[in-house]
Amino acid sequence: MWNWINVLTGRNRPNSGGAGQAHLTFGQTSIGRTISRTGVVLKKQLWIWPIIAFVVLATIGFFIKSSIQRTMEDNLTNQLVTLRDIEKAMLEKWFEVQESNASSIASEVELRDLVAELLVALKPIGEGDGPPAGQRPLSVIRAALTAELEPGQQAHQFAGYAIFDRDQRIVASNEEGLIGHKQPNYEEFLSRVFDGAPSVSVPFASITLLKDHLGRMRAGLPTMFACVPVRDSNFRVIALLGLRIRPEREFTDIIQHGKFGATGETYAIDKNGTLISNSRFDRELIDLGVIPDTPDTASILNVQMRDPGGNLATGFRPGKRRAELPLTNSAKKAISGDTGYSLGGNRDYRGVPNVAAWTWLPKYEMGLVTKIDYSEAFRPLTILQRVFFSLFALLIVAAIAIFIFTIIVSRLQREAQKSAIEARQLGQYRLEEQIGAGGMGVVYRGHHAMLRRPTAVKMLEPDRVSEASIGRFEREVQITCQLNNPHTVAIYDYGRTPEGVFYYAMEFLDGINLESLVEKYGAQPDGRVIEILKQVCASLYEAHSLGLVHRDIKPANIMLNRRGAEPDVVKVLDFGLVKSLNERSDASSRTLSGTPLYMSPEAIQSPDMIDARSDIYAVGAVGYFLLTGFTVFSARTLNELCQQHIDAVPELPSQRLGKSVPQELEHALLACLEKNRAKRPQTARDLANLLDRITPQQPWTREAAEGWWSRHERKQTAGAGNSPLPQSGGTVASGLDRTIVYDGDNPPPS
Structure with a gap:
């Protein structure tokens, strides 16, 4: 399933409490005193040793059990397979001997002549014709056959015989009750023998009376036949000779081994x-x-x-x-x-x-199975398992006690973190009002206790702390600290309070983000758009030069400020999703990250293959939004929006506005929005150079910027500052202007 995580969406939420309210410090509370005492244990990590002991013992037990089980399984497999194969080889050899004995009997000339004479005698006589001169009666021929076969049967321990004609009917046998009958369910077997292949049947129930082991005559006793073809002088198969075998003599004895x-x-x-x-x-x-x-x-x-x-x-x-x-x-x-x-x-x-273990003997249409009861086969393992289960039961009881203790300590720690936030004090930073909140953290306006410098403090919310969130948080700080461009937000400090609250301090920006700018004041003059984009390019060029891709460039992550008496100073924020191009991509784990309205086609189709040109696509989308007041694409569902990024052609900005736009600016924005990244500006500096060569229809001078800030600064700064996202303007479906992170291989939900 798709796991959507809002990453620092940071919608403005005014703080309900005033900055001047009095709070007890954490150290003065009973919870604080409890955590202070427990902190010594946690700091030395003494609590983890019982769990390590459980894990080690469980691991040892698992590997011992697995090793013994593998050894037993290997030995058992060898025993079963070897015995099965020996039984199979013995049976096949016995079958070959029976076929060979039967073939030697059937190849005797006297027998072949008698069978031929019998078949001739069985032919119907025409009306009015008598039997041919010299033809002996059938009874005489059959008696001669019995006498001829008697020595061979005794020599090879055959218990009787039957002669089958081409219609598979028994035409001669030592059991007169069989003559004239067919052997049911053995048509296929007899047909194979008629094709010239001697074979031995599997045991079947006799249809005539046979002597059992007590000397009684009974029907339905197990019997077998070794069947071989009988050939005439031209070597043609004219009949079959079936020699009866008693299964209990050798066949079952072999299997009983x-x-x-x-x-x-x-x-x-x-x-x-x-x-x-x-x-x-x-x-x-x-x-x-x-x-x-x-x-x-x-x-x-x-x-x-x-x-x-x-x-x-x-x-x-x-x-x-x-x-x-x-x-x-x-x-x-x-x-x-x-x-x-x-x-x-x-x-x-x-x-x-x-x-x-099993096998199949296709020639004889029979299978062999060698088996042993599971309880006997794995009795030593069962005993071992009982011992380990008893040990594990004791360890589980200990683990439950440790787990309960851990939950209690964790709760106390969360309470401590919340108390620290309520006390509005994080290390050297005094918190004032909350200016933003998102899926992972909150942002407060604050100031350093010693320097008295206004600061924006971002912290992880205690209820959302996890290894993954801490990792992303630390990564954002570490990467942003590498960047020195004046148009990238500056990081002052990073730390963790004794209560376990992770935070970092950055320069406080009291401007307005570009999304709020357009929502409040509409589409911006082309000259101002050009100046803003050039500063964004300056920030990104440094990041790209260090092998970093921002992956979440959007209007809400770009702040417009008055800094150092300079108007319209751009600051790029939120490097929480940044990716290093030097990192190895795991093709089996596709990660879709960014904001759907500003994601490049390759970020959707091949998120593990993005590069700096994906950020340039987003810069083009931001410029389009600033210039026209509309996003490049709008849709009701995420799937629909992603498909538009992949194959839809953007509407010309001039058509959106219904008025002319500098052709060079329109060309630059559409070049950034090319589906094929090879056709986009290849670096942020290339894009900045394109923008430098544009002559705007509405030039944006320093005087124009000063005038704008003089008119709007008081109005727009109310509640502003380092807040990545304002309230949505309603131009797109809910959520499509929010940062998402997806880990998986399935398509996103609508």
């Missing part, structure tokens, strides 16, 4: 997120109601990797059916084809937070 710790395991899933290996938590899954409580129930093919939304082991029960729950994070990532790991404590199929 992935157990570690009390809760660590590796399991396999298919593309639907179904568990195709055994879980180590079968007993727990029965207790949790995830799988039925029957003697022959196992987790393989009976559990989907669903996230229940909470820890089932601690009593949580989801409000939806398991099929409606989302997949666990690791299952979802694996099915998407991702290989990775997570230490973030995602829930597993029991709802228990865990850390996991």
Whole structure:
């Protein structure tokens, strides 16, 4: 969001209290005595050590905890990823062996001939035709196939076989109940094998009766097939040979090697997120109601990797059916084809937070997940955290006590600062009346106790003191002190009272700022405009020569005075937003600063790239205002005004006035207002030289200036003096004539 800060807008606010009212000095008050005693502690900064101790201990604890956690995470990651990759390599090697064994069986000539004979025998016979001479019955061929495959099955521990034709129909098998059927949900798998790529299926539920581990015949038992193409003499694929594998013999044993710790395991899933290996938590899954409580129930093919939304082991029960729950994070990532790991404590199929690593085997359409419960993985860290949390709790209690004490002291200090201001005494300076106030500070008329010299004293308001405001305040003083031009306001002193009030003293100016000048007396003669602008150029040329850009040149920051018996002496004020061209600009932190009515296009578009020519643009806008009585552009919103500065063409001053203006003056002002800064006068002295060559229609002589001041001095000096901004004349939307500072990258609000 945009953070608009009014920087020394300084609208005139007459002081409600008279200068002659009596006040107690701060030292005579009870608050003053309290602060005086507390000041010793604050001055020695003893109060900061408990906070430093807290910060140091917290920092040490944080780094120790972070270091241990990083080490544990690195070790855990290596363990998970290594185990996952080992399991993957073992499975892939086992799959290759099964494919190789099946391929060697399918490549035997006798088997290929029998399969070809079977397929011929299965072809429909035309009406009235009998079987070809010498063709054996199907039963004989199938018996021959069974006998031919028996030795290979026994040698490689295959538990049965099936022959698939091009229609993916089983045409021969050791299980007669399978003949004539198709294997549901495996069309894509069989198609890949028909394309010539041997493969092994993931476990699936059998559709025929098979013997379980107790010797009972049951359907739905987990089974697998190693499928390879059967080719004819022309090497064309004519059928598939599927050799049955019992998953519990080797497949699940390989995956069970992935157990570690009390809760660590590796399991396999298919593309639907179904568990195709055994879980180590079968007993727990029965207790949790995830799988039925029957003697022959196992987790393989009976559990989907669903996230229940909470820890089932601690009593949580989801409000939806398991099929409606989302997949666990690791299952979802694996099915998407991702290989990775997570230490973030995602829930597993029991709802228990865990850390996991996963991968996907695209050839076999199955995923592997290696995981361990989060509580076991990070148990040492949990113990360490409890110790540190106990320590931090004690430190927090101490910090709260310190914080309360700090607030009390801060309040007392603010009260002390306000009391010092009310007492109208800042160091050697006696304050009289308030002559200005703004977003950051207030300005008082005062005088030095010893020198009796009239002075303008600017101070930070106690309620607005911060590191940033103090920094800007000090910067304004330090930079302005470098400038010696007679047309730049002079700084006499800078200090901080024992109560902590920051202030600086500058020469008291009892003139009128240019905005008030135009609002009270209208557009100014061209000769006077030229003389004023030349003096402004003199002040800015010195600043620019030192590598400083003012960034907030506007009528309200330029005072017109009678100084040393000289009339119309210009003083440039308010260097609070000055920027050094030697400073490194941070492109990632764009700072928009200035007054919208007088900001150059580059100050709006590239505030980190401004230079002295941005001030020259503002000088041209000030001259335009003095000459015509109108700002260059006017708008209802900030966005609209900024856009006009960027691309709108200013109306000629002569057209605004409805009368002629010296062409050279009009040219000089419009040259300053060029959008392309390369077309503007390149230095303030270049602009001053342009102004020197202009012959005004209304020459402004010293006599004319003396006469003006004689007529108006008494009227305009009432309540004036070092006040950067008068009340707005209403020619623009509220706020557009105020100084703003914006830090951010987003466009300003309307």
